[in-house]
Amino acid sequence: MVGMRGAYGGGGHSNGNESRPLGGAAAAAPMTTTSTEIASMAVHKVAPPPPRSTASKMKARVKETFFPDDPFRGFKGQPLGTQWLMAVKYLFPILDWLPGYSLSLFKSDLISGLTIASLAIPQGISYAKLASLPPIIGLYSSFVPPMVYAVLGSSRDLAVGPVSIASLVMGSMLRDAVSPSGEPLLFLQLAFTSTLFAGVVQASLGILRLGFIIDFLSRATLVGFMAGAAIIVSLQQLKALLGITHFTTQMGLVPVMASVFHHTMEWSWQTILMGVCFLLFLLAARHVSMRWPKLFWVSACAPLASVIISTLLVFLFKAQNHGISIIGQLKCGLNRPSWDKLLFDPTYLGLTMKTGLITGILSLTEGIAVGRTFASLKDYQVDGNKEMMAIGLMNVVGSCTSCYVTTGAFSRSAVNHNAGCKTAMSNVVMALTVMVTLLFLMPLFVYTPNVVLGAIIIAAVIGLIDFPAVYQIWKMDKMDFLVCVCAFAGVIFISVQEGLAIAVGLSVFRVLMQVTRPKMTVQGKIMGTDIYRDLHQYKEAQRVPGILILAIEAPINFANSNYLNERIKRWIEEENSTQNKQTELHFVILDLSAVPAIDTSGIAFLLDIKKSIEKRDLELVLVNPTGEVMEKIQRANVPQNHFRSDCLYLTTGEAVASLSALAKMTKP
Numbered sequence: 001m002v003g004m005r006g007a008y009g010g011g012g013h014s015n016g017n018e019s020r021p022l023g024g025a026a027a028a029a030p031m032t033t034t035s036t037e038i039a040s041m042a043v044h045k046v047a048p049p050p051p052r053s054t055a056s057k058m059k060a061r062v063k064e065t066f067f068p069d070d071p072f073r074g075f076k077g078q079p080l081g082t083q084w085l086m087a088v089k090y091l092f093p094i095l096d097w098l099p100g101y102s103l104s105l106f107k108s109d110l111i112s113g114l115t116i117a118s119l120a121i122p123q124g125i126s127y128a129k130l131a132s133l134p135p136i137i138g139l140y141s142s143f144v145p146p147m148v149y150a151v152l153g154s155s156r157d158l159a160v161g162p163v164s165i166a167s168l169v170m171g172s173m174l175r176d177a178v179s180p181s182g183e184p185l186l187f188l189q190l191a192f193t194s195t196l197f198a199g200v201v202q203a204s205l206g207i208l209r210l211g212f213i214i215d216f217l218s219r220a221t222l223v224g225f226m227a228g229a230a231i232i233v234s235l236q237q238l239k240a241l242l243g244i245t246h247f248t249t250q251m252g253l254v255p256v257m258a259s260v261f262h263h264t265m266e267w268s269w270q271t272i273l274m275g276v277c278f279l280l281f282l283l284a285a286r287h288v289s290m291r292w293p294k295l296f297w298v299s300a301c302a303p304l305a306s307v308i309i310s311t312l313l314v315f316l317f318k319a320q321n322h323g324i325s326i327i328g329q330l331k332c333g334l335n336r337p338s339w340d341k342l343l344f345d346p347t348y349l350g351l352t353m354k355t356g357l358i359t360g361i362l363s364l365t366e367g368i369a370v371g372r373t374f375a376s377l378k379d380y381q382v383d384g385n386k387e388m389m390a391i392g393l394m395n396v397v398g399s400c401t402s403c404y405v406t407t408g409a410f411s412r413s414a415v416n417h418n419a420g421c422k423t424a425m426s427n428v429v430m431a432l433t434v435m436v437t438l439l440f441l442m443p444l445f446v447y448t449p450n451v452v453l454g455a456i457i458i459a460a461v462i463g464l465i466d467f468p469a470v471y472q473i474w475k476m477d478k479m480d481f482l483v484c485v486c487a488f489a490g491v492i493f494i495s496v497q498e499g500l501a502i503a504v505g506l507s508v509f510r511v512l513m514q515v516t517r518p519k520m521t522v523q524g525k526i527m528g529t530d531i532y533r534d535l536h537q538y539k540e541a542q543r544v545p546g547i548l549i550l551a552i553e554a555p556i557n558f559a560n561s562n563y564l565n566e567r568i569k570r571w572i573e574e575e576n577s578t579q580n581k582q583t584e585l586h587f588v589i590l591d592l593s594a595v596p597a598i599d600t601s602g603i604a605f606l607l608d609i610k611k612s613i614e615k616r617d618l619e620l621v622l623v624n625p626t627g628e629v630m631e632k633i634q635r636a637n638v639p640q641n642h643f644r645s646d647c648l649y650l651t652t653g654e655a656v657a658s659l660s661a662l663a664k665m666t667k668p
Contacts, residue, residue, distance in 0.1 A: 001050050003491065005220060006343060012630075016288050020361065025525070028274040032616065033553075036100050041655055051319050052600065061080075065613070068312060072430075075561075078593070083644065086644055090386075091152075092151055092152065093152065093153065093154045093386065093424075094150060094151045094152075094424065097187060097423050101423065101425070101468060105422045105423060105425070106425065107430075107502065108420045108421060108422045109421055109422055109423055109425040109426040109429060109537070110429055111419055111420065111427075112415075112416050112419035112420055112421035112426040113421075113425070113426040113427070113428070113429020113430045113432075113433065114429060114430075114433060114661045115297060115300050115301070115415055115416070115419040116159045116412050116415050116416045116419070116426065116430050117298070117371065117429070117430040117433035117434060118262060118300060118301050118303070118304040119300050119303055119304070119411070119412055119415055120142045120159070120161050120306060120412060120434065121139065121142070121300075121433075121434060121437055122300050122303040122306070122307045122456050123138075123161065123162070123271075123409075123411075123412070123456065124138035124139045124141060124142040124161060124162055124303050124434070125139065125327070125445070125448075125453060126138070126453040126454075126456045126457045126460075127164055127167040128141070128162065128167070128404075128444075129450070129453060130164060130168055130171060130233065130236070130457060131162075131167035131168070131169040131170050131171035131179070131191065132171040132175060132180035132187065132406060133171075133187075133188065133191055133256075134184075134188075134405060135327055135330060135445075136330050136331065136404070136438075137188075137191075137402060138162055139219060139437065139438055139615060140334075140335045140402045140403050140436055140438075141161060141162045141402065141403040141404055141406050142161045142406075142430070142431070142434045143163065143334070143335060143431050143434045143435055143438065144177075144335055144394075144397060144398055144401045144403055144431075145161070145394040145395070145397070145398045145403055145406040146159075146161065146427035146428065146430055146431040147158050147427070147428060147431045148162040148390075148393060148394035148397050148398075149390055149391070150424040150425065150427045150428045150431075151429055152386070152389065152390035152393055152394065153371075153386070153389065153390040153391075153424055153427075154371075154381075154382050154383045154384050154386045154387060154390070154421065155371035155374070155375060155408070155424070156374075156375075156380070156421060156423050156424060157371070157375070157378070157413055157416055157417045157421055158370060158371045158408035158413050158416075158424075158427075159345065159408065159409060159412035159413045159415070159416040159426070159427060159430065160237065160394065160406055160407065160408055160409075160427055160598075161406055161408075161409055161412060162387075162404065162405070162406055163361055163363060163366060163406070163407055163409045163459050164229075164230075164233055164364055164457065164460060164464075164465075164502065165226065165229050165233075165363075165366065166359045166363040166366075166405045166406075166407065166525050167404075167405075168232065168233050168236075168251075169229075169355075169362060169496050169497065170194060170404065170405060172190060172251045172417045172495065172497075173194075173351070173354070173355045173358070173359075173497060174187060174190050174191060174194070174351070174355060175249050176349050177190075177348065178190060178348075179249075183543070186343075188341065188632065189341045189342070189343040190343060190348055190351065190355075191342050191351055191404050192338050192343075192399050192402070192403075192404070193342050193344070193348075193356075193399070194339050194351040194356040194359065194404075194405070195356065195359075195395055195398055195399040195403065195404045195405050196342055196356065196395070196396060196399035196400075197352055197353050197355070197356025197357065197360070198355075198356040198357070198359050198360030198363065198392075198405050199360070199391075199392045199393065199394070199395030199396035199397075199398070199399060200356070200392065200396060201356060201357055201360040201392070202360050202363075202364045202388050202391050202392030202395060203388065203389050203391075203392025203393050203396065204387075204392070204393070205364070205388045206384075206385045206386065206387070206388030206389035207218040207385075207389060207393060210529070211368075211384045211385055211388055214361060214364060214365050214368070215360075216428045216484065216504060216507065216508060217361070217504065218480070218507045219469075219473075219480075220473050220477075220480035220483045220484040220487075220503075221483055221484070221487050221500075221503040221504060221505070221507055222365070222369075223466055223469045223470060223473065223484050223487075224470075224483065224484035224485060224486070224487030224488040224491075224503060225488070225491060225499065225503060226464040226465070226466070226489040227464065227465045227466065227470070227488050228487060228492045228496075228499055229461075229464065229490040229491055229496060229608045230461040230462065230464035230465050231253075231465070231491075231492060232251055232252075232256075232491060232492065233457060233458075233461045233462060234457075234462070235253065235256045235257070235457045236251070236256065237454035237455070237457050237458050238256070238260050239454075240271075240275070240325075240450045240451045240453065240454030240455075240456065241272065241275040241276075241279075241451055241454050241458075242260065242266070242267045242271065242272060242275075243261070243266065243267060243270075243271030243272070243323055243324070243325070243451070244263050244266045244267065245263075245266050246258070246259075246263055246266065247259050247263070249489045251495050251496055252453055252492070252493055252494060252495060253492045253493055253554065254493065256270030261325035266325040267565065268324070269324060270319065270322050270323050270324055271324050271325075271449075271451050272425050274310065274324065274449060274452070275451040275452070275454065275455050276312075276339075278306045278310060278451075278452050278455045279308075279455040279458060279459065280307060280398055281302065282299075282302050282303065282306060282456065282458075282459035283456055283459055283462070285298045285299045285301075285302035285378070286302070286459060286462075286463070291456055293418065293640075296414075296415060296418035296419065297415075297419070299337070299415075300415040300419070302345060302459075303456045303459075303460075305450055306452050306455065306456065307445075307452060307453075307456075308448050309447065310448065310451075310452040311444065311448045311449070314447040314448075315447045316447050319449070320447065324451065324453070324658070325450045326446065326447050326448060326449055326450065327445055327446065327447075327448045327449075327450065327453075327485075328440040328445055328446060330441075330443075330445050330446070331442065332440065332443070333438065333439070333452025334435065334438055334439065335401040335402045335403065335438075336402050337400065337402070338399065338400055338401060338402040339399075339400040341358045342399065342400075351503070352628055358497055358500070360392075360395070360405070362500075363391070363405050363406070363407035364388060364391055364392075364407065366390070366407055366408065366409075367387065367391050367407035367408035368382075368384055368387050368391075370408045370409070370413045371387055371408055371411050372384075374413060374414075374417050376603065377417070377582070386456070391406075391407055391408075394406065409462065410463070411460055431510050437494060444454065450464055465560050466567040471502070479510060482506070483503055483506045483507055483510070483558045486499075486502050486503065486506055487499055487500065487503030490503060492500040495656070509627075512559075514554070514564060515554070515555075515557075515559050515560060516559045516560050517524045517560065517563055518552065518553060518554030518555075518556075518560050518563075518564070519552075519553045519554060520532070520551065520552055520553070520567060520568075521536070521537075521550070521551045521553070522535050522536075522543075522548070522549065522550060522551055522571065523535065523541070523549040523550070523551050523591065524541035524542045524543045524544065524549070524650065525541060525542055525544055525656070526538060526540055526541050526542075527540060527542055530593065530653040531653075532549060532591075532652040532653065532656075534551070543657055544660075546584060546585060546586045546587065546660075546663060547585075547586070547587045547588075547589060547656060547659060547660075548571065548572065548575050548585060548587070548588045548589070549589045549591065549652060549656075550568060550571065550588065550589065550590055550591065551590075551591040551593070551594065552590065552591070552592060552594065553594040553595075553599065554594070554595070555595060555596055555597040556597075556598045556599070556601075556602030556605060556606075556629075557598070557599045557601060557602055558599060558601035558602075561601045561605035562605075563601055563603065564605060564607060564609075565605050565609055565612075568588070568590075568609055569609075569612060572585070572613070572616065572618070574618075575635075585618060585621050586618060586619065586620070586659075586663055587620075587621060587659045587663075588613055588618055588619070588620050589622075589623055589652060589655050589656070589659075590620065590621070590622050590623065590624055591623045591652055592623060592624060592625040592626065592629055593623065593624045593626070595625070595626060595629055596626055596628070597626075597628055597629070598628065598632055602632075603632055603633070603636045606633070606636075607636065608621075619627055619647075619659075620647065621647050621648075621649060621655050622647060622648050622649070623648075623649050623650070623652050624649070624650055624651060625648070
């Protein structure tokens with residue numbers, strides 16, 4: 001059994017520095033009669049953490065990693081029928097709120113559903129064109145997926161449909177292999193197949209409880225990526241705003257601007273005039289809604305109003321004969337089955353899987369972030385794994401019903417929230433409104449000008465450029481700002497997917513650097529207290545003569561054990577070179593309060609550093625190892641007894657008091 005000087009209390013992250021004597025004892029040392037100071041100190045020996053089997057520890061670790069939300073809580077002790085009912089409600093959240101649904105709730109959902117439908121219809125058409133797909137596909141994607149989400153989703157505010165970023169990425173990746181104008185059927189097949197893979201990836205993350213993977217997209221990465229993508233999306237709309245016929249299919253800033261100025265002869269002043277007017281109208285409506293939130297409906301209805309007004313103008317003045325391009329004929333009818341269009345040809349399988357993976361992760365990240373944002377405003381919980389399954393399954397169903405990648409869009413969800421939605425029924429109302437449009441109103445879009453659809457896209461994506469967030473990142477963390485800038489520059493100057501890959505790579509590299517080069521601090525005593533803190537952070541902290549106090553603030557493992565070993569040895573050498581003979585170094589204290597875990601390489605590091613310190617005629621002391629660390633130290637102790645009971649303390653204060661008294665006792 002390993003005892004400890006002082007009352008060993010196990011783990012915790014309270015820095016282990018405040019002295020907490022038990023029974024009046026401030027510290028403990030071996031009881032002797034040679035020193036009254038030491039004799040007055042009691043020895044408190046406490047057993048290490050209760051032993052647990054490997055299976056129980058693995059079970060706890062797996063549960064915390066994959067089931068931190070404990071989805072099966074409440075199941076125990078319930079009859080089998082009740083358990084089945086609870087399981088069905090877990091899989092289909094609609095069963096939780098539908099039985100208690102009332103007319104007053106429906107009134108709120110009806111208003112919000114009609115409001116977001118007025119936004120979803122023009123955005124659906126616009127985003128489909130952004131993905132180089134037929135406009136009707138955008139409306140199909142605003143009908144079936146919202147119905148599926150209403151049954152499976154756990155968010156009350158999320159409004160489902162196509163989004164700009166996923167549309168941009170899918171269109172750009174597929175255009176690299178297939179021309180949407182030269183081979184439209186093949187392009188459509190690839191889009192549906194990519195959507196299937198996106199849904200499979202999303203649903204798999206939810207089913208396998210692997211949602212933590214999307215956390216690798218840090219806030220800085222997303223802010224930079226979204227801003228860059230918003231600019232690229234806007235630049236792509238210059239084709240429609242200027243009336244250019246021959247336009248580059250590349251996404252970078254340089255080729256887009258080169259294409260714009262190499263085709264100045266194709267510019268149409270009529271198109272430019274109409275585009276600028278409607279863009280100003282949309283931006284003004286957005287400004288009004290931002291300035292006066294109660295007027296949210298102004299920006300929500302502005303896109304549909306723009307479509308209606310511009311369509312009437314083109315029809316009345318025959319503007320299509322004066323250089324203004326229009327959508328053209330759209331067939332009436334609901335979604336057609338598309339499972340026969342899924343293409344698994346080995347030639348394109350890699351492309352569709354890659355496209356599905358990237359668009360799936362991006363849309364999933366956006367959908368969950370939007371859902372959690374509005375859930376926090378209304379103080380209810382959104383189950384991340386349920387959301388992954390819901391978004392994934394609706395994309396799998398969508399791929400078989402002529403839809404492409406969809407998720408919860410921020411702009412539509414904000415309108416849905418502001419309109420007073422109460423449940424996911426607002427998605428059903430929106431979908432039914434789109435259904436009516438598909439069945440009866442499609443001929444009305446024949447004369448809709450493409451320039452207005454471009455203006456709608458620009459007005460929608462401008463909100464993705466978050467200047468306050470960029471400034472806040474700059475103020476708080478320069479490394480995060482570098483990641484943000486790299487994501488932005490990569491998207492702007494290279495491509496969307498490469499820019500995202502660069503930013504994610506930098507974020508992962510930063511995490512690896514923090515793992516392999518963990519933070520260590522030299523601690524000193526704050527005068528007049530028994531508290532020990534970082535010498536560089538607290539100027540009033542003073543070194544303790546003859547004692548080097550080091551705190552490790554990270555798990556100790558194979559990735560950083562060599563670095564920690566070398567760093568501690570350098571500190572000892574520096575300490576010996578600066579100390580005078582009166583304050584010669586005698587003890588090294590390692591504060592392990594902030595070390596939550598350790599592996600076999602970490603234990604080997606502790607044994608090695610102990611031997612190295614003893615060769616210098618010094619003594620190593622450990623302070624407050626956590627439960628897991630203490631358990632492994634105990635196992636390493638047997639039978640060699642590397643760490644004796646007088647090498648382990650509860651707090652730094654107790655260790656310093658005991659070691660100082662011991663030094664006085666042994667001083668000649």
